[in-house]
Amino acid sequence: MSSADFLFAPEVQKLLMVAYAAPDQQFSCSELARRSKLDPADAARTLEHLVSSGILKKQKPKADQADADTVSIDRSFLFHDELRNIALKSFAAAEPVRSMLRTKFKDSVLRAFVLGEDKEGTVELLVVHGQLTPDEAAMTAACQKLSKNIHRHLKMHVISHARFNSLTPRDPLASKLAATCALEIIALGDTKAQPPIEKVSLLQSAKKKLATLSRPSA
Structure with a gap:
């Protein structure tokens, strides 16, 4: 071996x-x-x-x-540092978290990231939900159970897809996502979660309707 x-x-x-x-x-x-x-x-x-x-x-x-x-x-x-990062990004945290989210929250979790780990061993996570919002009590219970199994504290941020798309460079979450230690563990399409339906404004709707009416008929 x-x-x-x-x-x-x-x-x-x-x-x-x-x-x-x-x-x-x-x-x-x-x-x-x-x-x-x-x-x-x-x-x-x-x-x-x-x-x-x-x-x-x-x-x-x-x-x-x-x-x-x-x-x-x-x-x-x-x-040591490299092995610790490998452990965080695979068997020690990322894989168990990915498995839990894809099993229990496959209809609501659209994307998920491991943001990093602090000196106390707390793993920070970011979850982006789609049309459905994960049940808060169920998510808390699942995180507590997983935390006990992997012997790590979990700090979970759950935000909407719209909030995720509107993150600015000044947002603390944006800076953590840009860090080299951040890792996407669930990407778009990895689960059954559906993106939220985009709301078309009245002005946009009127423009589309006008464009349709102004097209020459065959």
Whole structure:
């Protein structure tokens, strides 16, 4: 198995999803196995590989403690920032959020973006709805459940398609969308959500009708 294949192995993704959600926390092997829902033997074997690769670092228990060794994210790892971004944009946040929105809100979510992640591990999201507006209570409940599963706090902005199209460069959301860390996870056409029906003004309607009447008959 190559290094690239190893990094994207399911066991690695499950462990790193937990570890990157709390990069300053120390985890025992048993706790990581429980949180990632992996077999303890598989978790131990994968952890050893992650430690030897430099992605995780191991801490020995103190002399007055009987606890087993613990591991945590090694921020000094050469590709720490890149791997963290990969995790955010794939298995750690983007994929679970995309799956949740496309499953539960496919009739209302027109577009969706991961805007970024702060130092506390809160992932900021932007959802653009179409003709139908997502039920607020259902969206809140779904986000809370997903947050618990991926061990990350979610901050969700839900706006209309018209509001999205009217964003100006001065709008905080526009600047976040323009950032390099922003990622579109649901594009137009990815769901069954329909764009809102554009309202034609009376003046535009009158111009169209006049243009039709003024055309020469065949």
